[in-house]
Structure formats: C-alpha cells, structure tokens
Amino acid sequence: xxxxxxxxxxxxxxxxxxxxxxxxxxxxxxxxxxxxxxxxxxxxxxxxxxxxxxxxxxxxxxxxxxxxxxxxxxxxxxxxxxxxxxxxxxxxxxxxxxxxxxxxxxxxxxxxxxxxxxxxxxxxxxxxxxxxxxxxxxxxxxxxxxxxxxxxxxxxxxx
Amino acid sequence: xxxxxxxxxxxxxxxxxxxxxxxxxxxxxxxxxxxxxxxxxxxxxxxxxxxxxxxxxxxxxxxxxxxxxxxxxxxxxxxxxxxxxxxxxxxxxxxxxxxxxxxxxxxxxxxxxxxxxxxxxxxxxxxxxxxxxxxxxxxxxxxxxxxxxxxxxxxxxxxxxxxxxxxxxxxxxxxxxxxxxxxxxxxxxxxxxxxxxxxxxxxxxxxxxxxxxxxxxxxxxxxxxxxxxxxxxxxxxxxxxxxxxxxxxxxxxxxxxxxxxxxxxxxxxxxxxxxxxxxxxxxxxxxxxxxxxxxxxxxxxxxxxxxxxxxxxxxxxxxxxxxxxxxxxxxxxxxxxxxxxxxxxxxxxxxxxxxxxxxxxxxxxxxxxxxxxxxxxxxxxxxxxxxxxxxxxxxxxxxxxxxxxxxxxxxxxxxxxxxxxxxxxxxxxxxxxxxxxxxxxxxxxxxxxxxxxxxxxxxxxxxxxxxxxxxxxxxxxxxxxxxxxxxxxxxxxxxxxxxxxxxxxxxxxxxxxxxxxxxxxxxxxxxxxxxxxxxxxxxxxxxxxxxxxxxxxxxxxxxxxxx
Numbered sequence: 001x002x003x004x005x006x007x008x009x010x011x012x013x014x015x016x017x018x019x020x021x022x023x024x025x026x027x028x029x030x031x032x033x034x035x036x037x038x039x040x041x042x043x044x045x046x047x048x049x050x051x052x053x054x055x056x057x058x059x060x061x062x063x064x065x066x067x068x069x070x071x072x073x074x075x076x077x078x079x080x081x082x083x084x085x086x087x088x089x090x091x092x093x094x095x096x097x098x099x100x101x102x103x104x105x106x107x108x109x110x111x112x113x114x115x116x117x118x119x120x121x122x123x124x125x126x127x128x129x130x131x132x133x134x135x136x137x138x139x140x141x142x143x144x145x146x147x148x149x150x151x152x153x154x155x156x157x158x159x
Numbered sequence: 160x161x162x163x164x165x166x167x168x169x170x171x172x173x174x175x176x177x178x179x180x181x182x183x184x185x186x187x188x189x190x191x192x193x194x195x196x197x198x199x200x201x202x203x204x205x206x207x208x209x210x211x212x213x214x215x216x217x218x219x220x221x222x223x224x225x226x227x228x229x230x231x232x233x234x235x236x237x238x239x240x241x242x243x244x245x246x247x248x249x250x251x252x253x254x255x256x257x258x259x260x261x262x263x264x265x266x267x268x269x270x271x272x273x274x275x276x277x278x279x280x281x282x283x284x285x286x287x288x289x290x291x292x293x294x295x296x297x298x299x300x301x302x303x304x305x306x307x308x309x310x311x312x313x314x315x316x317x318x319x320x321x322x323x324x325x326x327x328x329x330x331x332x333x334x335x336x337x338x339x340x341x342x343x344x345x346x347x348x349x350x351x352x353x354x355x356x357x358x359x360x361x362x363x364x365x366x367x368x369x370x371x372x373x374x375x376x377x378x379x380x381x382x383x384x385x386x387x388x389x390x391x392x393x394x395x396x397x398x399x400x401x402x403x404x405x406x407x408x409x410x411x412x413x414x415x416x417x418x419x420x421x422x423x424x425x426x427x428x429x430x431x432x433x434x435x436x437x438x439x440x441x442x443x444x445x446x447x448x449x450x451x452x453x454x455x456x457x458x459x460x461x462x463x464x465x466x467x468x469x470x471x472x473x474x475x476x477x478x479x480x481x482x483x484x485x486x487x488x489x490x491x492x493x494x495x496x497x498x499x500x501x502x503x504x505x506x507x508x509x510x511x512x513x514x515x516x517x518x519x520x521x522x523x524x525x526x527x528x529x530x531x532x533x534x535x536x537x538x539x540x541x542x543x544x545x546x547x548x549x550x551x552x553x554x555x556x557x558x559x560x561x562x563x564x565x566x567x568x569x570x571x572x573x574x575x576x577x578x579x580x581x582x583x584x585x586x587x588x589x590x591x592x593x594x595x596x597x598x599x600x601x602x603x604x605x606x607x608x609x610x611x612x613x614x615x616x617x618x619x620x621x622x623x624x625x626x627x628x629x630x631x632x633x634x635x636x637x638x639x640x641x642x643x644x645x646x647x648x649x650x651x652x653x654x655x656x657x658x659x660x661x662x663x664x665x666x667x668x669x670x671x672x673x674x675x676x677x678x679x680x681x682x683x684x685x686x687x688x689x690x691x692x693x694x695x696x697x698x699x700x701x702x703x704x705x706x707x708x709x710x711x712x713x714x715x716x717x718x719x720x721x722x
Contacts (some may be wrong), residue, residue, distance in 0.1 A: 084682050
C-alpha cells in the first residue's frame with residue numbers, strides 16, 4: 001500500500017461517514033460495539049462489519065485489509081476507555097488510530113529504530129517529522145521526540 | 160574406633176522427599192536477592208511542580224533513569240498523586256481488604272501511588288489479606304484460564320489436537336512456542352485451527368521475538384500477543400533490546416491492527432540478568448507494572464513467570480509473587496497471573512503456590528497451564544500440566560472455586576482431538592503444505608504426548624514454514640482452507656474471531672470471547688465484589704458442570720458411576 005493512498009483513504013473515510021461524537025458513546029449502553037452498535041463499525045476499506053460474511057470471503061470479496069480496524073473505530077474505543085476511567089489506554093488507542101495509516105513494514109522499522117542504541121538523534125527526529133508530515137501522526141511523533149530526548153540524556157542513542 | 164555418624168531414619172525419609180530437590184538460598188539484598196523486604200529500596204515520596212513530577216521516591220528529576228521518567232510522565236495521575244501519597248500505607252491496605260470500599264474507591268487512590276508507596280502498602284499485608292484484595296481488584300468479574308500447547312518435536316498435529324482438547328476443557332486463551340523457531344508458522348496455524356475444534360471463541364498466541372510475533376499477529380495467524388517483555392532496571396531493559404518508548408510504540412502498533420496484547424514481566428528477572436541495582440525483586444517488578452500502565456497497555460502477564468526459581472528460592476518469595484499479581488490488578492490492569500513455568504518438585508508446594516491465585520480468582524489463573532505432559536512443554540514446563548487435569552477439577556469441586564476448567568468425558572475428547580487433526584490435514588492440503596497422514600490423525604487422537612506420534616519430515620516442514628511467510632499466508636487463508644475441507648463451523652468461528660479486529664472490542668481491559676463469540680471484558684463484566692454474597696461465585700449450570708469428575712458414584716447405588 002502506498003503511503004499517500006492510505007492517508008487519502010483515511011481522510012475520505014473520516015469525511016464520508018457520520019458518526020456520533022465520542023461523548024455520545026456510553027460504555028454501559030454501547031459496548032461491545034460489535035453487538036450493540038455494529039452500524040458504527042466500518043473497515044478501513046469502507047465495508048460494514050456485517051458485510052464480512054463467509055459468503056463474501058468465499059466469493060473473494062474480503063481481503064486481509066478488510067479485517068483491519070479503522071482509525072475512527074479506535075477513536076470511538078478511546079472514548080469508551082476514557083469514560084471507563086482508563087486515560088492511558090485511551091491514549092494508546094489514539095496513537096494506534098494514527099498508525100492505521102502506516103504500512104506494516106514501516107511500523108516494524110520505527111519500532112526497531114526506537115530500540116536502545118539503534119538510532120541517532122537526527123534519525124529519530126526524521127522519523128518524528130515523517131510521522132507528522134506524511135501521516136498526521138502527531139501523538140506518535142511526540143512519543144518519538146520524547147524518546148530522543150530521554151535517550152540523549154541517558155546515553156542510549158546510536159553513536 | 161571410627162564409625163560414620165549414625166543418621167536418623169526420619170532424616171533419611173525426609174531427605175528423600177521431592178521438596179529437597181528444590182533450590183533455596185539466603186537473602187543477599189546488596190545484589191537484589193531479596194523478595195520484598197530490602198533496606199536498599201527507596202522511601203516513598205513525590206513532588207509536583209507546575210504540573211510535572213520533579214521528584215519520585217527520593218530521586219530528583221535530573222537523575223531519573225528512563226523508567227522513573229516514563230512512570231512519572233505517563234503512569235501516575237498528576238492530579239491525584241500528592242493527595243494519594245499523603246494517605247498512610249496501612250490505610251490504603253485497609254481500603255484494599257475492606258469489602259465495603261469498592262474497587263473504584265481503591266483505583267481513585269492507586270492511580271497516584273509511586274512504586275515505593277505501592278511496595279509499602281503490600282508490605283503491611285499478609286497473604287490472606289492479599290487474596291481478599293485480589294478477589295475485589297481483579298478487573299474482570301468472571302475468572303478464566305490460559306493453557307500452553309507445545310510439542311517437544313514442534314509437531315503441528317499434536318499442537319492442533321491438544322489445542323482442541325484444551326479449548327473443550329475450558330481454557331479461553333492458548334499459547335504456543337517452539338523448540339525450533341523456524342517451525343513457528345506451521346505450529347501457529349495448527350494452534351489456530353485446533354482451538355476452533357473445541358469450544359468456540361478461544362484466542363491463540365505464539366511466543367516469539369517481538370517483531371516476528373507482531374508479524375504473525377498482523378497476518379491473523381495468531382489472535383493476540385503476550386510475550387512483550389518489560390524489565391525493572393534500565394540496564395536490563397536495554398539488554399532486552401527495548402525501552403519503555405519502544406514498547407509503548409509496539410503496544411500502539413498492535414492496537415492499530417485491532418490485536419489484543421499484554422506485556423510480560425516478573426520478579427527475579429533483573430537479579431537473574433545480573434543487574435538489580437540492589438533493589439528488591441518486588442520493587443523492580445512494581446516499576447514494570449507502572450511502565451505497562453503508562454504505555455496504555457490493557458494488561459500484564461506477571462507472577463515471576465520464567466524466573467520463578469528466583470523468588471521461589473528466597474524467604475517470602477511466593478508472597479511477593481502474589482503481591483505483584485495484586486498490584487497489577489490494583490492499578491486496573493488485566494492480570495494473567497503466572498502459575499506458569501515449573502516451580503517445584505514437590506506436589507504439596509506446587510499446590511500451595513497456586514492457591515493464592517486460584518482461590519480469589521484472577522483474569523487468567525495460569526498464564527500457561529501446560530495442556531501437555533511436562534516433557535512436551537517448550538516453556539520449560541509448567542506448575543500444572545495435563546497430568547494434573549483431574550486434580551485441578553477436584554480442587555475446584557472441593558472448594559467450589561472456579562479455576563476455569565471442567566471434566567470432559569473421554570469420548571468427547573477423542574472426538575475433538577480427531578476432528579482438529581483432520582481439519583489441520585485439510586488446511587495443510589489446501590495450503591500445499593506437507594501432508595498429514597491418516598496414521599498421524601489416528602495416533603494423535605489417542606496420544607498423550609509427542610513420544611506417541613509418528614515422526615514428521617522436519618526438513619519438508621521447515622521449508623513449508625518458510626513458504627507460509629514468503630507467500631503471505633493469512634488467517635483468511637486458514638478460514639478458506641477450513642471451509643474447503645468441510646469444516647464450515649470451524650471456519651465460521653475463526654472468521655468471527657478475525658472480524659473482532661474490526662470492532663476493537665477485544666482491545667479493552669481483560670477481554671476474552673465467550674463461547675457465543677461475544678466480548679466479555681472489564682467494561683461489560685466489571686468486578687463488582689462487595690463482600691459476602693456478592694461478586695462472582697460459581698452457581699447454576701457452571702456449578703453443576705464443576706461437580707462432575709472422572710469417578711463419581713451414584714448416591715443411591717455406590718456400584719454405579721455417574722461421571
């Protein structure tokens with residue numbers, strides 16, 4: 001998947017679907033979403049969760065990309081986590097929403113770059129810039145910049 | 160005249176007892192060889208300036224190591240911390256034990272507690288008080304259990320059959336790992352296929368190096384991940400080739416693909432890896448727990464796990480292991496609570512070690528009950544294994560405590576083992592993988608372990624395993640293979656599990672799937688324990704099921720077994 005395409009796809013998805021604001025979701029009433037609010041659940045490719053049937057699989061109409069979570073769904077789940085009193089879990093879901101747009105290989109390479117002594121400060125800064133510029137992944141970029149600062153102070157940047 | 164010292168017959172008898180094969184060692188706090196009572200652990204304390212924690216447990220911000228900084232900036236609630244830290248430790252322990260204080264009452268305080276303070280709280284508690292607290296603090300109301308399904312020969316047919324049996328016996332999660340790592344794709348497929356033959360809704364994982372584990376997860380060959388290790392000191396964390404930031408990123412990577420995951424840690428890992436910085440095992444483990452919390456991960460596998468020999472060897476070590484499970488639960492994390500790697504040669508000691516998790520109930524009482532005989536367990540054995548199934552079921556029945564398992568009549572077990580093997584035979588054929596013979600299917604149906612099975616062509620299997628990765632085989636291909644081989648119900652169940660990725664419901668704290676394939680988590684099944692008469696108690700159909708054992712006789716006719 002090309003990067004530009006996936007970002008465009010995400011934007012199109014966010015524009016094209018109207019969902020209630022996160023505040024409208026009540027953990028007690030709406031969770032689990034798969035049974036209580038299936039109409040809110042779309043794949044990143046724009047299919048409804050109810051379209052992911054065995055018939056569709058056998059007809060070759062379901063690809064592995066259709067079994068992924070959409071960024072908007074992760075943001076809905078973040079709202080539920082927040083209301084259930086779990087702000088860190090919610091923040092993780094929001095970072096994850098940003099990462100839905102990245103291809104698998106890029107996700108793996110950023111993870112490897114964050115390992116101790118794997119990257120210079122410049123390399124980490126470049127990753128943060130790319131996350132922000134190409135994917136609007138501001139929360140993930142913030143995490144990478146924070147890592148660069150700590151790694152420098154604790155001497156675990158690549159020399 | 161010299162004679163060898165005469166020995167007491169009783170001493171001789173005791174010398175023969177299995178417990179004396181276990182290793183025990185004196186405390187040595189300077190190197191961290193101490194469970195939870197060390198003079199070198201820091202004093203609790205926190206100082207906040209302009210919304211930033213500037214001092215944590217006696218260490219100023221400029222001297223924070225990376226764990227201190229991650230915990231201060233991500234785990235602790237800045238608004239709550241000074242107020243929570245002002246409460247005496249013993250009062251917080253009372254809050255934990257008193258059933259009239261709710262789980263939410265505890266969480267309002269625990270969200271602001273530093274590692275040293277959490278340690279001080281549990282140091283005031285004995286194991287019975289800790290069990291009382293764990294009963295209330297477990298995140299999911301309904302307890303569950305997890306099994307290992309591995310093979311000393313990495314035989315996929317065996318893993319499929321044992322996965323089927325384990326799912327029918329009641330386990331809600333299954334974990335595998337390998338002797339030869341390159342076998343992973345085939346064994347992970349076998350686990351995924353086999354688990355669908357028993358009770359629906361079982362989630363599977365394959366423990367591997369972090370990046371490979373993520374790749375299998377992304378492909379839908381596994382359903383969740385657990386082997387994401389975190390450590391309690393900076394040097395050991397770096398030796399594990401990670402940092403709290405790399406691990407937090409990895410956590411978001413899993414969630415971005417809709418995949419459930421938890422971290423793993425445990426007392427004793429730092430001293431075992433040679434860098435405990437003179438802290439107690441439990442103090443370092445609490446830092447791991449708070450790193451997990453700060454990363455926004457829903458849960459943690461802890462309870463020493465693969466280092467259980469270390470806390471197991473020192474005084475109060477098993478108390479410390481219970482304390483780490485309690486602390487994970489009291490900071491609102493899912494806890495898969497150990498009772499995992501082999502711990503003792505003594506059956507009495509094995510049982511005593513598992514009661515503190517089994518009696519109060521945890522999210523997963525074992526984070527690896529071995530569904531195989533010990534020799535087949537590739538996680539270096541487990542505290543309980545396939546030969547303990549009847550004992551486990553009897554203990555559940557004796558104490559009316561739900562450890563997640565049930566007795567299943569032999570005919571039903573043979574049926575699902577056979578069906579799992581046949582389904583894997585079909586899926587392998589569909590994917591062009593090395594054939595599984597009818598002889599293998601027949602033998603695995605009746606087998607206890609890998610020694611009972613025909614040998615496979617390992618070279619062909621390993622080539623095929625590589626081809627699974629090269630060809631980009633996914634969980635969807637397994638669904639199609641099951642359907643094409645005439646196992647439509649298993650295909651349906653697996654598709655349902657994969658479809659749950661789209662909803663993200665399984666990403667919430669302590670989530671499992673019910674046999675009806677619905678999500679049960681701390682959101683819709685939150686623990687409501689409030690003292691006698693409340694909370695989860697096995698009753699109704701579940702209790703009737705728990706009453707059944709291999710040999711139970713009729714009350715009217717003691718000659719007749721009712722099963």
